[in-house]
Amino acid sequence: MTSQTRxxxxxxxxxxxxPSLFGxxxxxxxxxxxxxxxxxxxxxxxSELLPTSLGIPNRTTPWSIDLGVEVGWLPSLDAEQRMIGxxxxxxxxxxxxxxxxxxxxxxxxxxxxxxTLGLIPPVRIGGVRPNVVALAVGxxxxxxxxxxxxxxxxxxxxxxxxxxxxxxxxxxxxxxxxRNPFGCQAPSEDKMTIRSAGIELGGAFRxxxxxxxxxxxxxxxxxxxxxVHALYSGFEDNSLLLASGPTVSMTTGVAYNxxxxxxxxxEVLFTPLDVQRGGIRVGDDLWTVRASLAYRLR
Numbered sequence: 488m489t490s491q492t493r494x495x496x497x498x499x500x501x502x503x504x505x506p507s508l509f510g511x512x513x514x515x516x517x518x519x520x521x522x523x524x525x526x527x528x529x530x531x532x533x534s535e536l537l538p539t540s541l542g543i544p545n546r547t548t549p550w551s552i553d554l555g556v557e558v559g560w561l562p563s564l565d566a567e568q569r570m571i572g573x574x575x576x577x578x579x580x581x582x583x584x585x586x587x588x589x590x591x592x593x594x595x596x597x598x599x600x601x602x603t604l605g606l607i608p609p610v611r612i613g614g615v616r617p618n619v620v621a622l623a624v625g626x627x628x629x630x631x632x633x634x635x636x637x638x639x640x641x642x643x644x645x646x647x648x649x650x651x652x653x654x655x656x657x658x659x660x661x662x663x664x665x666r667n668p669f670g671c672q673a674p675s676e677d678k679m680t681i682r683s684a685g686i687e688l689g690g691a692f693r694x695x696x697x698x699x700x701x702x703x704x705x706x707x708x709x710x711x712x713x714x715v716h717a718l719y720s721g722f723e724d725n726s727l728l729l730a731s732g733p734t735v736s737m738t739t740g741v742a743y744n745x746x747x748x749x750x751x752x753x754e755v756l757f758t759p760l761d762v763q764r765g766g767i768r769v770g771d772d773l774w775t776v777r778a779s780l781a782y783r784l785r
Contacts, residue, residue: 515726520763524575526730527762527771529711533681534734534758534773535561536587536619536643538605541752541779542742543691543701544625544637547595553750555781557589557605562775567764572652575764577669580654583613589621591779600626607645614654614674619645619681633693639705642684650674652717652724675717682710689738701754702739709734734758740777748783 519526541557563582571579591605602624609618623641630636653671660666689703710731717724740754758773 521732522763538621551595552784553593557779559777615649639687651677670720678714
């Protein structure tokens, strides 16, 4: 077993749920089919937040420190895509913010390994409070001339809390059957938990001393749950929805060194996803873009 494989198993052990998850005291515990709209939505959110490389791992100076910030686009969902709740029969207000920001710290390790830590801080935006930690270990596997091949293993774990099932605007609509068709009586206090681990292989080409295009493909495994805490039509819903399964993601981008300390990176992320709507399974994939700015502290 290689050291990379051992590290991947460590990530899985740390980031995936313990069996006690199924011991939560919820009135309804439902394991979702992988293409249910609720499961699709949870994979979509998890994929939007994947800790991608934003540049292929390079040779490192031991104990070097890079401080950076990553900004990602969260695509807006249309009316059909927002039909998520109750197996695609309830429209959810999920378009809360178009962007997320994640500060990152990268530490150079001996033997050309690098360790990256990222945190989406618990700052409430649009009624949703995220708190997601990501960790990655990478290393070049081949570096000759202008070409470089590298591998990474990574994982993320965290929560998103907010009024998803019954948002404040819907509650304020009162008895309006159009704006509040399910009779939401109070803003819900829902909680989504994200756990994922992945392994990535990428390549880069040094076009110039400053410019480096790159591309990567990754396999990811998600284990997510959504805790409903909502009051509607006189019913208190405390359901627990569980969803898990693999995805494949692909990135392509360009890293540009402004000087020996400052690096700009931009990339496109694609993740194919399937969802069943109206009894028909269709592809509803994720396309998004990201950018980062990093500064070599030492």
